[in-house]
Amino acid sequence: MSALTFRLRHEPQLRVSLALLVPQTLARLSPAAIPEMELTWGSGAIKVGELFEIRGSDASHLVFEGGSPKLDRIGEAMASGEIIVRGDAGAYLGHRMAGGTIRVDGSVGAYCASGARNGFITVDGDAGDFLAAALPGEHRGMAGGLVLIRGDAGERAGDRMRRGVVLIEGSAGDYCASRMGAGTIAVLGRTGAGIATGMRRGTLLLRETPELPPTFNDCGVHDLGFLQLLYRSWASLPGGFAALPGNSLTVRRLVGDLGNGGKGEVLVWV
Protein backbone atom coordinates (compact mmCIF):
# COMPACT_ATOMS: atom_id res chain seq x y z
CA MET A 1 0.00 0.00 0.00
CA SER A 2 1.19 3.47 -0.80
CA ALA A 3 0.96 6.33 1.67
CA LEU A 4 -2.35 8.15 1.85
CA THR A 5 -1.39 11.42 0.20
CA PHE A 6 -3.18 14.76 0.31
CA ARG A 7 -2.01 17.15 -2.40
CA LEU A 8 -3.08 20.72 -1.81
CA ARG A 9 -5.14 21.96 -4.79
CA HIS A 10 -4.53 25.64 -4.06
CA GLU A 11 -3.29 27.93 -1.32
CA PRO A 12 -6.15 28.17 1.19
CA GLN A 13 -7.64 31.64 1.64
CA LEU A 14 -8.55 30.94 5.27
CA ARG A 15 -6.92 28.97 8.03
CA VAL A 16 -8.01 25.37 8.00
CA SER A 17 -7.80 22.74 10.73
CA LEU A 18 -6.50 19.33 9.68
CA ALA A 19 -7.06 17.85 13.14
CA LEU A 20 -9.29 15.12 11.70
CA LEU A 21 -6.67 13.91 9.25
CA VAL A 22 -4.71 11.67 11.61
CA PRO A 23 -4.00 7.95 11.17
CA GLN A 24 -6.29 6.66 13.92
CA THR A 25 -9.28 8.53 12.44
CA LEU A 26 -8.62 7.84 8.78
CA ALA A 27 -8.03 4.13 9.39
CA ARG A 28 -11.69 3.76 10.36
CA LEU A 29 -13.03 5.41 7.20
CA SER A 30 -13.66 4.03 3.73
CA PRO A 31 -11.77 5.62 0.81
CA ALA A 32 -15.02 7.17 -0.38
CA ALA A 33 -15.74 8.79 2.96
CA ILE A 34 -12.45 10.65 3.26
CA PRO A 35 -13.10 13.33 0.58
CA GLU A 36 -16.48 14.02 2.19
CA MET A 37 -15.03 14.81 5.61
CA GLU A 38 -15.58 18.41 6.64
CA LEU A 39 -12.70 20.43 8.01
CA THR A 40 -12.98 23.64 9.99
CA TRP A 41 -12.30 26.41 7.48
CA GLY A 42 -12.23 29.86 9.00
CA SER A 43 -15.56 30.04 10.80
CA GLY A 44 -17.13 27.58 8.39
CA ALA A 45 -16.28 24.22 6.85
CA ILE A 46 -14.72 22.79 3.73
CA LYS A 47 -14.70 19.25 2.40
CA VAL A 48 -11.38 17.43 2.27
CA GLY A 49 -11.91 16.66 -1.41
CA GLU A 50 -12.30 20.35 -2.24
CA LEU A 51 -9.02 21.23 -0.60
CA PHE A 52 -6.90 18.22 -1.45
CA GLU A 53 -6.38 15.81 -4.31
CA ILE A 54 -6.20 12.39 -2.61
CA ARG A 55 -4.30 9.28 -3.62
CA GLY A 56 -2.93 6.21 -1.86
CA SER A 57 -4.55 4.14 0.81
CA ASP A 58 -2.19 3.47 3.75
CA ALA A 59 -3.74 5.52 6.54
CA SER A 60 -0.84 4.82 8.86
CA HIS A 61 1.44 6.84 6.58
CA LEU A 62 0.07 10.25 5.61
CA VAL A 63 1.71 12.74 3.29
CA PHE A 64 0.66 16.36 2.84
CA GLU A 65 2.07 17.73 -0.39
CA GLY A 66 2.23 21.45 -1.07
CA GLY A 67 2.31 22.86 2.40
CA SER A 68 0.96 26.15 3.64
CA PRO A 69 1.30 28.15 6.86
CA LYS A 70 -2.50 28.13 6.99
CA LEU A 71 -2.71 24.36 7.48
CA ASP A 72 -3.22 24.19 11.24
CA ARG A 73 -3.37 21.31 13.70
CA ILE A 74 -1.60 18.74 11.56
CA GLY A 75 -1.14 15.59 13.64
CA GLU A 76 -3.27 16.86 16.51
CA ALA A 77 -3.76 14.07 19.09
CA MET A 78 -2.02 11.68 16.73
CA ALA A 79 -1.51 8.32 18.44
CA SER A 80 0.65 6.33 16.02
CA GLY A 81 1.91 6.14 12.47
CA GLU A 82 3.72 8.76 10.44
CA ILE A 83 2.86 12.10 8.89
CA ILE A 84 5.12 13.76 6.34
CA VAL A 85 4.56 17.39 5.36
CA ARG A 86 6.24 18.47 2.13
CA GLY A 87 6.29 22.21 2.62
CA ASP A 88 5.24 24.48 5.47
CA ALA A 89 2.69 23.79 8.17
CA GLY A 90 0.58 26.10 10.29
CA ALA A 91 0.03 26.41 14.00
CA TYR A 92 -0.50 23.68 16.58
CA LEU A 93 1.40 20.98 14.66
CA GLY A 94 1.48 17.88 16.88
CA HIS A 95 -0.76 19.50 19.49
CA ARG A 96 -1.55 16.90 22.19
CA MET A 97 0.28 14.30 20.15
CA ALA A 98 0.44 10.92 21.92
CA GLY A 99 2.66 8.89 19.61
CA GLY A 100 4.02 8.39 16.12
CA THR A 101 6.24 10.59 13.99
CA ILE A 102 5.74 13.89 12.17
CA ARG A 103 8.33 15.15 9.68
CA VAL A 104 8.07 18.60 8.13
CA ASP A 105 10.52 19.68 5.46
CA GLY A 106 9.41 23.32 5.68
CA SER A 107 8.67 25.57 8.65
CA VAL A 108 5.87 25.42 11.21
CA GLY A 109 3.77 28.02 12.99
CA ALA A 110 3.13 28.74 16.64
CA TYR A 111 2.52 26.24 19.42
CA CYS A 112 4.19 23.31 17.68
CA ALA A 113 4.12 20.27 20.03
CA SER A 114 2.12 22.12 22.63
CA GLY A 115 0.62 19.57 25.01
CA ALA A 116 2.36 16.67 23.26
CA ARG A 117 2.71 13.64 25.52
CA ASN A 118 4.83 11.41 23.33
CA GLY A 119 6.07 10.99 19.77
CA PHE A 120 8.75 12.49 17.58
CA ILE A 121 8.57 15.69 15.52
CA THR A 122 11.23 16.86 13.09
CA VAL A 123 11.05 20.26 11.42
CA ASP A 124 13.66 21.01 8.79
CA GLY A 125 12.84 24.73 8.77
CA ASP A 126 11.96 27.13 11.55
CA ALA A 127 9.36 26.94 14.32
CA GLY A 128 7.12 29.82 15.34
CA ASP A 129 6.60 31.23 18.79
CA PHE A 130 5.60 29.10 21.77
CA LEU A 131 7.28 25.92 20.58
CA ALA A 132 6.31 23.13 23.07
CA ALA A 133 4.69 25.79 25.25
CA ALA A 134 1.42 25.85 27.12
CA LEU A 135 -1.64 27.34 25.46
CA PRO A 136 -3.08 30.46 27.08
CA GLY A 137 -4.91 29.37 30.21
CA GLU A 138 -3.19 26.00 30.38
CA HIS A 139 -0.66 25.13 33.07
CA ARG A 140 1.50 22.75 31.11
CA GLY A 141 3.15 22.77 27.73
CA MET A 142 4.77 19.76 26.16
CA ALA A 143 4.65 16.76 28.50
CA GLY A 144 6.66 14.13 26.61
CA GLY A 145 8.27 13.15 23.33
CA LEU A 146 11.02 14.79 21.33
CA VAL A 147 10.96 17.77 18.97
CA LEU A 148 13.89 18.56 16.70
CA ILE A 149 13.94 21.96 14.98
CA ARG A 150 16.68 22.14 12.36
CA GLY A 151 16.26 25.90 11.98
CA ASP A 152 15.40 28.65 14.45
CA ALA A 153 12.62 28.80 17.03
CA GLY A 154 10.51 31.82 17.91
CA GLU A 155 9.88 33.40 21.28
CA ARG A 156 8.99 31.54 24.47
CA ALA A 157 10.10 28.12 23.31
CA GLY A 158 9.39 25.70 26.15
CA ASP A 159 7.22 28.09 28.15
CA ARG A 160 5.70 26.03 30.99
CA MET A 161 7.11 22.87 29.44
CA ARG A 162 6.49 19.86 31.68
CA ARG A 163 8.55 17.00 30.25
CA GLY A 164 10.22 15.76 27.07
CA VAL A 165 13.04 17.05 24.91
CA VAL A 166 13.20 20.08 22.60
CA LEU A 167 16.27 20.38 20.39
CA ILE A 168 16.89 23.57 18.40
CA GLU A 169 19.79 23.51 15.97
CA GLY A 170 19.47 27.20 15.16
CA SER A 171 18.77 30.06 17.51
CA ALA A 172 15.94 30.53 19.97
CA GLY A 173 13.98 33.74 20.45
CA ASP A 174 13.39 35.72 23.61
CA TYR A 175 12.22 34.08 26.83
CA CYS A 176 13.32 30.59 25.88
CA ALA A 177 12.53 28.15 28.74
CA SER A 178 10.47 30.75 30.56
CA ARG A 179 8.48 29.25 33.44
CA MET A 180 9.81 25.83 32.43
CA GLY A 181 8.62 23.10 34.81
CA ALA A 182 10.75 20.12 33.71
CA GLY A 183 12.25 18.42 30.68
CA THR A 184 15.23 19.29 28.52
CA ILE A 185 15.82 22.02 25.96
CA ALA A 186 19.06 22.28 24.01
CA VAL A 187 19.97 25.15 21.69
CA LEU A 188 23.04 25.07 19.45
CA GLY A 189 22.65 28.65 18.25
CA ARG A 190 22.07 31.92 20.07
CA THR A 191 19.39 32.75 22.60
CA GLY A 192 17.49 35.97 23.22
CA ALA A 193 16.55 38.15 26.14
CA GLY A 194 14.77 36.99 29.26
CA ILE A 195 16.01 33.46 28.90
CA ALA A 196 14.85 31.01 31.60
CA THR A 197 12.83 33.68 33.39
CA GLY A 198 10.71 32.01 36.04
CA MET A 199 12.27 28.59 35.33
CA ARG A 200 11.27 26.14 38.09
CA ARG A 201 12.94 22.89 37.08
CA GLY A 202 14.41 21.21 34.03
CA THR A 203 17.57 21.58 31.99
CA LEU A 204 18.51 24.15 29.36
CA LEU A 205 21.66 23.15 27.51
CA LEU A 206 23.45 25.87 25.57
CA ARG A 207 26.55 26.40 23.50
CA GLU A 208 26.89 30.10 24.30
CA THR A 209 26.69 31.75 27.71
CA PRO A 210 23.35 33.58 27.81
CA GLU A 211 22.23 36.83 29.41
CA LEU A 212 20.53 35.23 32.38
CA PRO A 213 18.32 36.97 34.94
CA PRO A 214 20.16 37.93 38.16
CA THR A 215 18.21 35.20 39.92
CA PHE A 216 20.54 32.52 38.53
CA ASN A 217 23.65 31.53 40.50
CA ASP A 218 26.82 30.16 38.95
CA CYS A 219 27.71 26.81 40.56
CA GLY A 220 30.90 26.42 38.55
CA VAL A 221 32.20 23.95 35.98
CA HIS A 222 31.45 20.26 36.41
CA ASP A 223 31.44 16.93 34.61
CA LEU A 224 27.87 15.65 34.64
CA GLY A 225 27.52 11.98 33.74
CA PHE A 226 23.86 12.10 32.79
CA LEU A 227 24.80 14.18 29.72
CA GLN A 228 26.33 11.06 28.20
CA LEU A 229 22.91 9.39 28.37
CA LEU A 230 21.34 12.42 26.71
CA TYR A 231 23.92 12.45 23.92
CA ARG A 232 23.49 8.76 23.28
CA SER A 233 19.72 9.11 23.07
CA TRP A 234 20.26 11.76 20.38
CA ALA A 235 22.92 9.87 18.45
CA SER A 236 20.54 8.62 15.77
CA LEU A 237 19.03 12.04 15.05
CA PRO A 238 19.77 13.90 11.84
CA GLY A 239 21.90 17.03 12.07
CA GLY A 240 24.08 18.61 14.71
CA PHE A 241 22.74 16.90 17.80
CA ALA A 242 24.13 13.55 16.68
CA ALA A 243 27.66 14.91 17.10
CA LEU A 244 27.71 17.40 19.92
CA PRO A 245 30.93 19.23 20.76
CA GLY A 246 33.20 16.31 21.46
CA ASN A 247 30.35 14.76 23.46
CA SER A 248 31.71 16.93 26.26
CA LEU A 249 30.36 16.25 29.72
CA THR A 250 32.00 19.41 31.06
CA VAL A 251 29.55 22.26 31.55
CA ARG A 252 29.12 25.42 33.58
CA ARG A 253 26.07 24.93 35.80
CA LEU A 254 23.91 27.95 36.47
CA VAL A 255 21.05 27.25 38.83
CA GLY A 256 17.77 29.13 39.09
CA ASP A 257 15.38 30.81 38.76
CA LEU A 258 15.86 31.42 42.47
CA GLY A 259 12.88 33.72 42.36
CA ASN A 260 10.71 30.76 41.40
CA GLY A 261 11.85 27.66 43.27
CA GLY A 262 15.35 27.67 41.85
CA LYS A 263 15.66 24.03 40.83
CA GLY A 264 16.19 24.60 37.15
CA GLU A 265 19.62 24.54 35.54
CA VAL A 266 21.23 26.20 32.58
CA LEU A 267 24.23 24.20 31.41
CA VAL A 268 26.75 25.80 29.09
CA TRP A 269 29.42 23.77 27.35
CA VAL A 270 32.91 24.99 28.24
Place this chain on the structure above:
Amino acid sequence: MQINGIPVADTFAEAFAMWGARVLITAENEKWAQAAARTMTGFATSVIGCKCEAGIERTVPAAETPDGRPGVAVLLFAMDSAGVGKRLVERIGQCVMTCPTTACYNGLTAEESVMVGGALRFFGDGYQASKLLDGRRYWRVPVMDGEFLVEERFGVQKAVGGGNLLILGDDTAAALAAAEAAVAAMQQVPGVILPFPDGVVRSGSKVGSRYKALIASTNDAYCPSLRAVAPNTQLPEDVGCVLEIVIDGLDLPAVEEAMRRGLQAVARPGIRQISAGNYGGNLGQFKIGLHALLNGAGETA
Protein backbone atom coordinates in the same frame (compact mmCIF):
# COMPACT_ATOMS: atom_id res chain seq x y z
CA MET B 1 28.69 -42.96 36.72
CA GLN B 2 32.18 -41.52 36.54
CA ILE B 3 34.02 -38.55 35.03
CA ASN B 4 37.70 -39.12 34.34
CA GLY B 5 37.46 -42.14 36.61
CA ILE B 6 36.00 -40.18 39.51
CA PRO B 7 32.66 -41.38 40.85
CA VAL B 8 29.70 -39.06 40.61
CA ALA B 9 27.07 -39.79 43.24
CA ASP B 10 23.60 -40.68 42.03
CA THR B 11 22.00 -37.78 43.82
CA PHE B 12 20.67 -34.30 43.17
CA ALA B 13 21.18 -30.71 44.22
CA GLU B 14 18.09 -29.29 45.82
CA ALA B 15 17.58 -25.70 44.64
CA PHE B 16 15.08 -23.07 45.66
CA ALA B 17 12.87 -20.51 43.97
CA MET B 18 14.26 -17.02 44.55
CA TRP B 19 13.98 -13.59 42.93
CA GLY B 20 16.91 -11.93 41.24
CA ALA B 21 18.09 -8.60 39.86
CA ARG B 22 21.07 -7.46 37.83
CA VAL B 23 22.83 -4.23 38.76
CA LEU B 24 25.23 -2.59 36.34
CA ILE B 25 27.77 -0.39 38.08
CA THR B 26 29.97 1.95 36.07
CA ALA B 27 32.77 4.22 37.21
CA GLU B 28 35.60 6.42 35.99
CA ASN B 29 37.76 3.31 35.67
CA GLU B 30 37.46 -0.40 36.37
CA LYS B 31 39.18 -0.11 39.73
CA TRP B 32 36.35 1.93 41.19
CA ALA B 33 33.61 -0.06 39.49
CA GLN B 34 35.13 -3.19 41.01
CA ALA B 35 35.44 -1.49 44.39
CA ALA B 36 31.74 -0.67 44.43
CA ALA B 37 30.77 -4.13 43.21
CA ARG B 38 32.96 -5.89 45.79
CA THR B 39 31.56 -3.76 48.57
CA MET B 40 27.98 -4.24 47.44
CA THR B 41 28.38 -8.01 47.30
CA GLY B 42 30.12 -8.30 50.65
CA PHE B 43 28.31 -10.12 53.45
CA ALA B 44 25.88 -11.60 50.92
CA THR B 45 26.73 -15.29 51.01
CA SER B 46 23.47 -16.77 52.24
CA VAL B 47 19.91 -15.57 52.76
CA ILE B 48 20.00 -17.36 56.11
CA GLY B 49 22.27 -14.80 57.68
CA CYS B 50 22.63 -12.02 55.15
CA LYS B 51 19.05 -11.53 53.87
CA CYS B 52 20.29 -11.88 50.31
CA GLU B 53 22.89 -13.56 48.14
CA ALA B 54 24.95 -11.49 45.73
CA GLY B 55 28.04 -11.69 43.60
CA ILE B 56 29.85 -10.27 40.62
CA GLU B 57 28.58 -11.76 37.38
CA ARG B 58 31.18 -10.27 35.04
CA THR B 59 33.08 -7.16 34.09
CA VAL B 60 31.37 -5.16 31.37
CA PRO B 61 33.45 -3.39 28.70
CA ALA B 62 32.94 0.35 28.36
CA ALA B 63 31.47 -0.15 24.90
CA GLU B 64 28.55 -2.08 26.41
CA THR B 65 27.59 0.29 29.23
CA PRO B 66 24.98 3.08 29.02
CA ASP B 67 27.49 5.82 29.78
CA GLY B 68 30.51 4.42 27.96
CA ARG B 69 32.55 3.82 31.11
CA PRO B 70 33.95 0.53 32.45
CA GLY B 71 31.36 -1.48 34.30
CA VAL B 72 30.70 -4.47 36.51
CA ALA B 73 27.50 -6.52 36.53
CA VAL B 74 26.26 -7.73 39.91
CA LEU B 75 23.49 -10.24 40.54
CA LEU B 76 21.50 -10.11 43.77
CA PHE B 77 18.98 -12.69 44.96
CA ALA B 78 16.43 -12.80 47.78
CA MET B 79 13.43 -14.91 48.64
CA ASP B 80 10.84 -12.49 47.20
CA SER B 81 10.72 -9.43 44.96
CA ALA B 82 10.12 -7.04 47.86
CA GLY B 83 13.19 -8.45 49.55
CA VAL B 84 15.26 -7.83 46.44
CA GLY B 85 14.04 -4.24 46.40
CA LYS B 86 14.93 -3.62 50.04
CA ARG B 87 18.38 -5.12 49.69
CA LEU B 88 19.07 -3.15 46.51
CA VAL B 89 18.16 0.11 48.21
CA GLU B 90 20.37 -0.73 51.18
CA ARG B 91 23.35 -1.98 49.26
CA ILE B 92 23.32 0.50 46.40
CA GLY B 93 22.76 3.29 48.89
CA GLN B 94 25.56 2.25 51.22
CA CYS B 95 28.05 0.67 48.85
CA VAL B 96 27.62 2.16 45.37
CA MET B 97 26.42 5.69 46.03
CA THR B 98 29.26 6.07 48.51
CA CYS B 99 31.91 4.92 46.05
CA PRO B 100 33.65 7.68 44.07
CA THR B 101 32.59 8.31 40.45
CA THR B 102 30.06 5.48 40.21
CA ALA B 103 26.71 5.34 38.46
CA CYS B 104 24.20 2.51 38.77
CA TYR B 105 21.86 1.13 36.11
CA ASN B 106 19.27 -1.60 35.86
CA GLY B 107 20.70 -4.53 33.94
CA LEU B 108 17.65 -6.76 33.69
CA THR B 109 14.66 -6.44 31.37
CA ALA B 110 11.76 -7.98 33.27
CA GLU B 111 8.00 -7.64 33.62
CA GLU B 112 8.28 -6.70 37.28
CA SER B 113 10.44 -4.02 38.78
CA VAL B 114 11.23 -2.54 42.16
CA MET B 115 11.86 1.04 43.18
CA VAL B 116 15.51 1.77 43.88
CA GLY B 117 16.66 5.14 42.61
CA GLY B 118 13.21 6.46 43.37
CA ALA B 119 13.93 5.77 47.04
CA LEU B 120 17.60 6.76 47.08
CA ARG B 121 16.82 10.13 45.52
CA PHE B 122 15.70 11.48 48.88
CA PHE B 123 19.34 11.52 49.93
CA GLY B 124 19.50 14.58 47.69
CA ASP B 125 17.49 16.50 50.26
CA GLY B 126 15.50 18.36 47.65
CA TYR B 127 18.40 19.07 45.32
CA GLN B 128 17.92 15.83 43.39
CA ALA B 129 16.67 15.94 39.80
CA SER B 130 15.60 13.35 37.29
CA LYS B 131 15.70 12.73 33.56
CA LEU B 132 13.28 10.52 31.66
CA LEU B 133 15.03 9.06 28.63
CA ASP B 134 13.57 6.44 26.31
CA GLY B 135 11.00 5.51 28.95
CA ARG B 136 13.54 5.04 31.74
CA ARG B 137 13.89 7.52 34.59
CA TYR B 138 17.27 8.32 36.03
CA TRP B 139 17.86 10.20 39.27
CA ARG B 140 20.72 12.63 39.70
CA VAL B 141 21.64 12.83 43.36
CA PRO B 142 24.16 15.55 44.20
CA VAL B 143 27.16 14.16 46.09
CA MET B 144 30.53 15.53 47.05
CA ASP B 145 32.31 14.44 43.85
CA GLY B 146 29.53 15.62 41.56
CA GLU B 147 26.38 13.59 40.96
CA PHE B 148 25.39 10.00 41.63
CA LEU B 149 23.29 8.79 38.73
CA VAL B 150 20.95 5.90 39.54
CA GLU B 151 18.08 4.39 37.62
CA GLU B 152 14.67 4.72 39.24
CA ARG B 153 13.50 1.11 38.89
CA PHE B 154 15.31 -2.21 38.59
CA GLY B 155 13.86 -5.28 36.93
CA VAL B 156 13.31 -8.38 39.04
CA GLN B 157 12.49 -11.89 37.93
CA LYS B 158 11.98 -15.34 39.37
CA ALA B 159 15.29 -17.07 39.81
CA VAL B 160 16.95 -20.18 41.20
CA GLY B 161 19.17 -20.33 44.25
CA GLY B 162 21.07 -23.10 45.94
CA GLY B 163 22.38 -25.19 43.08
CA ASN B 164 25.47 -26.88 44.44
CA LEU B 165 28.29 -29.34 44.08
CA LEU B 166 30.12 -31.17 46.87
CA ILE B 167 33.76 -31.97 46.21
CA LEU B 168 35.12 -34.85 48.28
CA GLY B 169 38.90 -34.83 48.15
CA ASP B 170 41.88 -36.66 49.61
CA ASP B 171 42.98 -33.58 51.45
CA THR B 172 42.59 -29.80 51.58
CA ALA B 173 45.08 -29.15 48.79
CA ALA B 174 43.36 -31.48 46.35
CA ALA B 175 39.84 -30.31 47.17
CA LEU B 176 40.85 -26.67 47.02
CA ALA B 177 42.56 -27.03 43.64
CA ALA B 178 39.54 -28.80 42.22
CA ALA B 179 37.18 -26.21 43.65
CA GLU B 180 39.22 -23.36 42.19
CA ALA B 181 39.19 -25.01 38.79
CA ALA B 182 35.44 -25.50 38.99
CA VAL B 183 34.85 -21.90 40.04
CA ALA B 184 36.89 -20.64 37.09
CA ALA B 185 34.81 -22.73 34.71
CA MET B 186 31.44 -21.89 36.27
CA GLN B 187 32.05 -18.15 36.34
CA GLN B 188 32.09 -18.14 32.54
CA VAL B 189 28.36 -18.90 32.48
CA PRO B 190 26.19 -15.78 32.04
CA GLY B 191 23.42 -15.24 34.57
CA VAL B 192 24.98 -17.03 37.56
CA ILE B 193 26.98 -16.12 40.62
CA LEU B 194 28.80 -18.15 43.24
CA PRO B 195 28.00 -16.14 46.38
CA PHE B 196 30.52 -17.61 48.84
CA PRO B 197 34.13 -16.44 49.29
CA ASP B 198 35.71 -16.71 45.84
CA GLY B 199 32.91 -19.14 45.07
CA VAL B 200 33.76 -21.81 47.66
CA VAL B 201 32.13 -22.73 50.98
CA ARG B 202 33.53 -25.09 53.58
CA SER B 203 30.79 -24.80 56.20
CA GLY B 204 27.97 -26.58 54.44
CA SER B 205 24.85 -26.69 56.57
CA LYS B 206 21.95 -28.95 57.32
CA VAL B 207 18.48 -27.82 58.30
CA GLY B 208 17.93 -27.49 62.06
CA SER B 209 20.11 -27.84 65.12
CA ARG B 210 20.05 -29.36 68.53
CA TYR B 211 19.96 -25.74 69.73
CA LYS B 212 16.48 -24.26 69.39
CA ALA B 213 17.75 -20.81 68.46
CA LEU B 214 19.42 -22.05 65.26
CA ILE B 215 17.62 -22.90 62.03
CA ALA B 216 20.72 -24.42 60.45
CA SER B 217 23.87 -26.10 61.71
CA THR B 218 26.98 -27.82 60.43
CA ASN B 219 26.50 -30.56 57.87
CA ASP B 220 27.99 -33.25 60.10
CA ALA B 221 27.43 -35.95 57.48
CA TYR B 222 30.20 -34.34 55.42
CA CYS B 223 32.61 -33.34 58.21
CA PRO B 224 35.71 -35.56 57.93
CA SER B 225 36.60 -35.14 61.58
CA LEU B 226 33.21 -36.60 62.57
CA ARG B 227 33.40 -39.59 60.23
CA ALA B 228 33.31 -42.09 63.07
CA VAL B 229 30.72 -40.36 65.24
CA ALA B 230 28.20 -38.68 62.95
CA PRO B 231 25.21 -41.02 62.69
CA ASN B 232 24.73 -40.63 58.96
CA THR B 233 28.17 -39.85 57.64
CA GLN B 234 28.45 -39.83 53.86
CA LEU B 235 32.23 -39.93 53.72
CA PRO B 236 34.38 -42.81 52.59
CA GLU B 237 37.45 -43.56 54.70
CA ASP B 238 39.93 -41.79 52.42
CA VAL B 239 38.16 -38.42 52.18
CA GLY B 240 40.00 -35.77 54.15
CA CYS B 241 38.32 -32.58 52.96
CA VAL B 242 34.94 -31.56 51.51
CA LEU B 243 34.27 -28.25 49.81
CA GLU B 244 31.02 -27.00 48.34
CA ILE B 245 30.23 -24.62 45.51
CA VAL B 246 26.83 -22.93 45.65
CA ILE B 247 25.28 -21.48 42.50
CA ASP B 248 22.51 -18.89 42.16
CA GLY B 249 21.17 -18.06 38.72
CA LEU B 250 18.59 -15.96 36.94
CA ASP B 251 17.05 -19.13 35.55
CA LEU B 252 17.33 -22.89 35.86
CA PRO B 253 19.20 -23.52 32.58
CA ALA B 254 21.96 -21.15 33.69
CA VAL B 255 22.35 -22.95 37.02
CA GLU B 256 22.37 -26.32 35.28
CA GLU B 257 24.97 -25.20 32.76
CA ALA B 258 27.19 -23.90 35.53
CA MET B 259 26.89 -27.18 37.43
CA ARG B 260 27.61 -29.14 34.26
CA ARG B 261 30.81 -27.18 33.65
CA GLY B 262 31.73 -27.50 37.31
CA LEU B 263 31.34 -31.26 37.22
CA GLN B 264 33.71 -31.52 34.30
CA ALA B 265 36.28 -29.18 35.83
CA VAL B 266 36.31 -30.73 39.28
CA ALA B 267 37.04 -34.26 38.07
CA ARG B 268 40.79 -34.30 38.60
CA PRO B 269 43.41 -36.22 40.58
CA GLY B 270 42.94 -36.21 44.35
CA ILE B 271 39.14 -36.13 44.18
CA ARG B 272 37.38 -39.20 45.55
CA GLN B 273 33.80 -38.37 44.74
CA ILE B 274 31.58 -35.59 43.41
CA SER B 275 28.23 -35.20 45.07
CA ALA B 276 25.54 -32.61 45.77
CA GLY B 277 23.61 -31.41 48.79
CA ASN B 278 19.91 -31.83 49.30
CA TYR B 279 17.30 -32.05 52.02
CA GLY B 280 15.62 -35.19 50.84
CA GLY B 281 13.76 -33.29 48.17
CA ASN B 282 11.21 -31.93 50.59
CA LEU B 283 12.20 -28.25 50.76
CA GLY B 284 13.41 -27.02 47.39
CA GLN B 285 11.38 -26.53 44.24
CA PHE B 286 14.13 -27.81 41.93
CA LYS B 287 16.00 -31.12 41.96
CA ILE B 288 19.02 -31.04 39.71
CA GLY B 289 20.30 -34.59 39.25
CA LEU B 290 24.02 -34.97 38.69
CA HIS B 291 23.67 -37.98 36.41
CA ALA B 292 20.96 -36.23 34.43
CA LEU B 293 23.26 -33.25 33.94
CA LEU B 294 26.03 -35.46 32.63
CA ASN B 295 23.60 -37.24 30.32
CA GLY B 296 22.62 -33.91 28.83
CA ALA B 297 19.26 -33.77 30.53
CA GLY B 298 18.12 -31.07 32.91
CA GLU B 299 16.16 -31.04 36.10
CA THR B 300 15.12 -34.41 37.44
CA ALA B 301 11.87 -35.33 39.16
